[in-house]
Amino acid sequence: MNQLARLRYRRRFLAAALAVAGLTFVVTPAHADDQPLPGTVVTTSPLAEDLQLNGSERGLRLTYWTQDSTGREAQSSGAVFTPRGAAPPHGWPVVSWLHGTVGLGDECAPSTAGPTDRDRDFTYLNAWLNHGYAVVATDYIGLGTPGVHAFLDGAAEAHAAIDIVRAARTIDSSLSTSWLAVGQSQGGGGALWTATMATEYAPELDYRGVIATAPAAQVVSLLAAAGPSVPNLGMPNLTVYTAYAMRGLKQARPDWDLDSYLTPLGRRLVDDAETLCFRAMAERVEGIGVGELLTRSLSEGDFAESAHEVFDAPMAPYDRPVFIGQGAIDKTVPLPLTLAFIAQLRANGTFPALRVYPGSDHGGTVVAATIDAIQFAEAVTR
Incomplete structure (x- = not known):
């Protein structure tokens, strides 16, 4: 042995x-x-x-x-x-x-x-x-x-x-x-x-x-389609998943520039995402669309490249x-x-x-x- x-x-x-x-x-x-x-x-x-x-x-x-x-x-x-x-x-x-x-x-x-x-x-x-x-x-x-x-x-x-x-x-x-x-x-x-x-x-x-x-x-192909021009689809779960994913990527890759993608509201919601469990987070984002979190499309910059190696199987x-x-x-x-x-x-x-x-x-x-x-x-x- x-x-x-x-x-x-x-x-x-x-x-x-x-x-x-x-x-x-x-x-x-x-x-x-x-x-x-x-x-x-x-x-x-x-x-x-x-x-x-x-x-x-x-x-x-x-x-x-x-x-x-x-x-x-x-x-x-x-x-x-x-x-x-x-x-x-x-x-x-x-x-x-x-x-x-x-x-x-x-x-x-x-x-x-x-x-x-x-x-x-x-x-x-x-x-x-x-x-x-x-x-x-x-x-x-x-x-x-x-x-x-x-x-x-x-x-x-x-x-x-x-x-x-x-x-x-x-x-x-x-x-x-x-x-x-x-x-x-x-x-x-x-x-x-x-x-x-x-x-x-x-x-x-x-x-x-x-x-x-x-x-x-x-999931990166879905997330990369998000941007400030995306209309509110009335699906709070999508906003929750986006906030979780962005905070998750920042945790996995600390050098990724999260804040450059976020509006002031987006920053507050991503901060909330650190502690709020799913149902509470869904209530927090009620009436808020994914586009309201973002200053630019997730297809821009290095989001897709960074996220692909972390998220996609x-x-x-x-x-x-x-x-x-x-x-x-x-x-x-x-x-x-x-x-x-x-x-x-x-x-x-x-x-x-x-x-x-x-x-x-x-x-x-x-x-x-x-x-x-x-x-x-x-x-x-x-």
């Missing part, structure tokens, strides 16, 4: 012993250069009772070390849910769940506040538990941990989604090395980023595939199967955008399974895709 393997073994043994005792703990093994090892658990505690899933034997909240998109150490928080009953011989296969947009502030973290659409997300995650999958659910860096959440920063979300699998396995020996990335909306885009990084970033795990519903995979061939679910009446991630993304994937050698749900809007897609997603997972994990 090499030094790294012995370190992971000792970490897993100590974490499991303390978790059984019901204690919150701090464990911080490090690399030879004294940097925290990605996936190292920092704290763990029981999840709030109202955030427990019915299909889970238990739910725990944890914080753990991961990396941002530039490779700098960072902390994320999240939750771990284990199915009821005895684990199969090789352990419960794991779903790493990447959630949709909740906001940027610490109060928005799903492991403390719950998801924006609790009934929908709880129904979906319970379905996975009931089919014998453990669920680990990252909050992402900056949601419940230091710093501002870099909204749509795909590589940072991917690191957090992979490292929570590592972290969860140190505190629960019933979890398998076999796992899938599963995400919706913002998390759908993050899941696709995860798919392109999983095998190389965590070779000790057995990554099997990705399920992305209503994925925010190629890579086109490189994916080394494991891909499932994409899309609602036909989705106004947030329109069907033509997803079809264009899939066409690009195919041109680059990746051929995803696609299911389009005729009556589903953005939020409804994840529920509509449940049966297809689980059948896909069964085919690649069992």
